[in-house]
Amino acid sequence: MTAEYAGMAAPPGSAVASPGAGPLARYPRVRLVLEPTPLHPAPRLSRELGVPVLLKRDDLAGVGLGGNKLRGLEYLIADALGRGCDCLVTGAGPLSNWTMLAALACLRHQIEPHIVCYGSSAADEGNMRLHRWLGVDLRFTGDPDRSSVDAGIEAVTAELRAAGSRPYPIPRGGATPLGALGYVRASVELATQLDALGERPAALWLATGSCGTQAGLVAGAALTAAPYEVAGVTVSRPVADSRERVRVLAAGAAALGGIRAPLREPVVLGGWIGPGYGAASREGRAAARLVATMEGVFLDPVFGAKAMAALIAECRAGRVRGTQVFLVSGGAPTLFTGADGGVP
Numbered sequence: 001m002t003a004e005y006a007g008m009a010a011p012p013g014s015a016v017a018s019p020g021a022g023p024l025a026r027y028p029r030v031r032l033v034l035e036p037t038p039l040h041p042a043p044r045l046s047r048e049l050g051v052p053v054l055l056k057r058d059d060l061a062g063v064g065l066g067g068n069k070l071r072g073l074e075y076l077i078a079d080a081l082g083r084g085c086d087c088l089v090t091g092a093g094p095l096s097n098w099t100m101l102a103a104l105a106c107l108r109h110q111i112e113p114h115i116v117c118y119g120s121s122a123a124d125e126g127n128m129r130l131h132r133w134l135g136v137d138l139r140f141t142g143d144p145d146r147s148s149v150d151a152g153i154e155a156v157t158a159e160l161r162a163a164g165s166r167p168y169p170i171p172r173g174g175a176t177p178l179g180a181l182g183y184v185r186a187s188v189e190l191a192t193q194l195d196a197l198g199e200r201p202a203a204l205w206l207a208t209g210s211c212g213t214q215a216g217l218v219a220g221a222a223l224t225a226a227p228y229e230v231a232g233v234t235v236s237r238p239v240a241d242s243r244e245r246v247r248v249l250a251a252g253a254a255a256l257g258g259i260r261a262p263l264r265e266p267v268v269l270g271g272w273i274g275p276g277y278g279a280a281s282r283e284g285r286a287a288a289r290l291v292a293t294m295e296g297v298f299l300d301p302v303f304g305a306k307a308m309a310a311l312i313a314e315c316r317a318g319r320v321r322g323t324q325v326f327l328v329s330g331g332a333p334t335l336f337t338g339a340d341g342g343v344p
Ligand SMILES: Cc1ncc(COP(=O)(O)O)c(C=O)c1O
Pocket: 067, 068, 097, 098, 173, 175, 207, 208, 209, 210, 211, 212, 213, 214, 300, 303, 304, 329, 330, 331
């Protein structure tokens, strides 16, 4: 891989400086998230599971249909602008929340988005439909392998450079140390909310894919001396891979953020992928239905539903004590796709 991923070691700049919390203040940030996103009790779910559960609603973040990826994009878009980039190249699968939100954030800041998807075509549904509706430049790698996106991003970046543009490439999922600062910042926001509620939760649960979100939360937990363990539930990669990626990205984010407190060993739970990444699981569907009927909150089938299935199972097995925070990370467009089909 020769494409230089801007943001891996971005110097603090002043392009669109927007003060953040503590040591993050020196990193420019565009404002995307309507913060703080709500943190609220889930009373019926708490009774059902036998422990207090709080929902952190990053699905209500305020751009598009919301989602965790907006937090990292605040730093990545600011970095692109600071470097004078006029277009951005990234990629993932055809139903990706990441590419949808990256494209929207780009358009809002007058950067041209270019999106690379694995495979050769995609049904006109969910996020794919939204990409097309926006008229975003979409390329398919022609290869069903997810990793084909990496070479695709590199090729499109080279093509744009050759045409005289100034592209800003970002790897799949936006998982870079700079992007992970989004959830370092979110950890400060969460700490303030927990203080106001007088809560000291034992764990913070989330779905883990490309690992940037969990990495930011691990670094953020160190920064805020959080009482909770960050429990990621992998929805795509093997547990050992996820742990290693979280560890490396969290260390990178901590270095950028000047966080000197020791980082905890990442906790990643496996066994919840079901039929595969991007496809609904039976347990996830049941978990999502429980949360929708008890709390009126929709969890997406690819990420949130599977993470909630893990939390429910751990509670029912009696392995969970104390207050649990669950990050509702978005993904609503996938509720309207075949990804949720075929699972009773
Ligand atoms: C809705 C949703 N939740 C959770 C995740 C996982 O985040 P990460 O890729 O940072 O691990 C994603 C990633 O795309 C997502 O779209």
